[in-house]
């Protein structure tokens with residue numbers, strides 16, 4: 001990718017994931033070009049790439065819009081991650097060394113003590129990513145990263161924050177305990193339950209806001 005295009009992709013992705021635009025908001029190419037400081041060609045290419053990631057919707061008539069977040073989309077994301085994340089975990093366990101476990105313990109400790117939602121979310125992301133990366137399955141890790149970005153977007157948009165923190169921390173502790181015991185099935189099973197918990201948290205927030213099941 002040309003430099004200007006990768007800059008445009010990274011900046012625009014960050015803006016969308018940070019909730020700078022509302023769902024369905026129209027994305028004007030010249031405004032974006034001014035804001036990001038590149039010409040229109042890289043913006044057009046960036047919109048194509050982000051459409052492939054599910055963050056942008058392109059249509060001939062309406063142009064580019066920030067993709068809406070529906071309960072159905074969230075359901076599909078969780079159906080995929082509840083299959084693939086436990087799988088990556090169970091492959092990873094044999095390859096996880098002491099250093100990775102120590103780093104995960106530190107992140108677990110940080111999450112138990114921070115009051116800052118953004119810090120919690122990035123520590124949580126890294127806690128799980130350390131495990132997935134140990135699987136040495138590059139395609140799986142890329143796919144998981146992409147889906148996690150979309151999940152985090154729901155978290156931010158619905159200000160779900162971190163939900164039932166105590167339950168999530170207990171699940172992290174269980175994942176760590178199974179990991180230390182070399183119990184790959186245990187790590188996979190606690191990861192699956194952990195995903196169910198965050199899916200429930202998000203659904204409650206979305207339904208509480210009266211969003212339709214299809215949109």
Ligand SMILES: [Zn+2]
Pocket residue numbers: 124127128168172194
């Ligand atoms: Zn977690």
